[in-house]
Amino acid sequence: MGEEKRWALITGASSGIGTELARVFAERGYSLLLTARREERLTALAAELRAKHGIAPETLVFDLEDPAATQALFAAVEAKGIALHTLVNNAGFGLRGRFAELPYDQQVAMVELNVSVPLKLSRLFLPGMIERRQGGILNVASTAAFQAGPKMAVYYATKAFVLSLSEALHEEVRRHGLAVTALCPGPVPTEFSERASLQMTRLVKMRFMTLSAEEVARQGVAGYERGKAIVIPGVVNKLGAWGAQIGPRAAARAIAGKLQG
Numbered sequence: 001m002g003e004e005k006r007w008a009l010i011t012g013a014s015s016g017i018g019t020e021l022a023r024v025f026a027e028r029g030y031s032l033l034l035t036a037r038r039e040e041r042l043t044a045l046a047a048e049l050r051a052k053h054g055i056a057p058e059t060l061v062f063d064l065e066d067p068a069a070t071q072a073l074f075a076a077v078e079a080k081g082i083a084l085h086t087l088v089n090n091a092g093f094g095l096r097g098r099f100a101e102l103p104y105d106q107q108v109a110m111v112e113l114n115v116s117v118p119l120k121l122s123r124l125f126l127p128g129m130i131e132r133r134q135g136g137i138l139n140v141a142s143t144a145a146f147q148a149g150p151k152m153a154v155y156y157a158t159k160a161f162v163l164s165l166s167e168a169l170h171e172e173v174r175r176h177g178l179a180v181t182a183l184c185p186g187p188v189p190t191e192f193s194e195r196a197s198l199q200m201t202r203l204v205k206m207r208f209m210t211l212s213a214e215e216v217a218r219q220g221v222a223g224y225e226r227g228k229a230i231v232i233p234g235v236v237n238k239l240g241a242w243g244a245q246i247g248p249r250a251a252a253r254a255i256a257g258k259l260q261g
């Protein structure tokens with residue numbers, strides 16, 4: 001890449017969509033900062049990308065459910081003297097079950113990781129990007145963002161927040177030459193479904209809605225580099241998101257609830 005390194009920080013790089021996003025950004029010539037809790041996974045990915053692309057990814061181990069972690073992560077990037085080009089807010093998890101029955105602590109932790117972390121990291125890194133007039137943010141939302149989701153109420157609400165924040169920031173920063181993109185995948189086979197207890201749901205069994213993490217990452221990075229506000233990989237998922245917006249809200253949330261069954 002010559003002297004002008006484009007640094008991308010990817011949260012949740014140890015698995016699934018985050019790992020594939022790291023592979024695509026590496027292919028596109030970015031230098032990488034990889035973060036998650038599982039250090040061995042990050043180290044193995046860094047070694048793979050070093051061998052394949054001749055880059056030297058940095059690994060940063062943080063538990064982002066800790067409310068103090070975002071500030072510490074920001075400070076760690078600053079301490080390396082890195083001017084971040086691209087922030088990828090990907091780390092997240094879901095929980096399936098009834099709101100009144102799911103563990104309180106886990107629901108609050110989900111809001112911390114899915115909502116507060118992208119909010120805080122965006123607020124920390126965006127001013128520098130605006131000043132340098134380059135780069136932007138790729139937020140991993142979900143098609144869950146387009147309607148309410150009975151039996152995954154909090155998860156759907158977190159993704160609605162991410163989509164709304166992304167779209168607003170997209171408008172605010174485009175005049176500075178920056179891109180903010182919300183990547184909204186439908187079902188993707190990753191470790192997500194295990195943690196969310198989704199394995200037996202209708203949604204996960206709907207193979208025609210499912211895309212690989214690699215395909216989702218490719219479309220996400222391509223859309224981000226073109227400065228798109230929203231990327232929804234897959235025709236069926238696009239139609240679903242569109243239907244949820246133009247159809248009756250009651251029908252959209254009823255269908256989402258059925259798919260979670």
Ligand SMILES: NC(=O)c1ccc[n+]([C@@H]2O[C@H](COP(=O)([O-])OP(=O)(O)OC[C@H]3O[C@@H](n4cnc5c(N)ncnc54)[C@H](OP(=O)(O)O)[C@@H]3O)[C@@H](O)[C@H]2O)c1
Pocket residue numbers: 011012013014015016017018035036037038039041062063064065066090091092093094113140141142143184185186187188189190191192193195
């Ligand atoms: N899979 C799907 O069907 C799907 C669909 C739409 C949207 N999404 C979204 O895509 C994103 C990535 O999910 P995925 O499917 O790739 O799931 P995944 O395979 O479970 O990956 C989740 C990533 O988040 C990291 N993470 C989880 N808790 C963390 C914590 N406390 N601190 C730091 N990192 C943490 C994990 O790393 P460690 O465990 O090593 O910390 C892992 O790298 C999420 O935002 C998810 O909501 C997924």
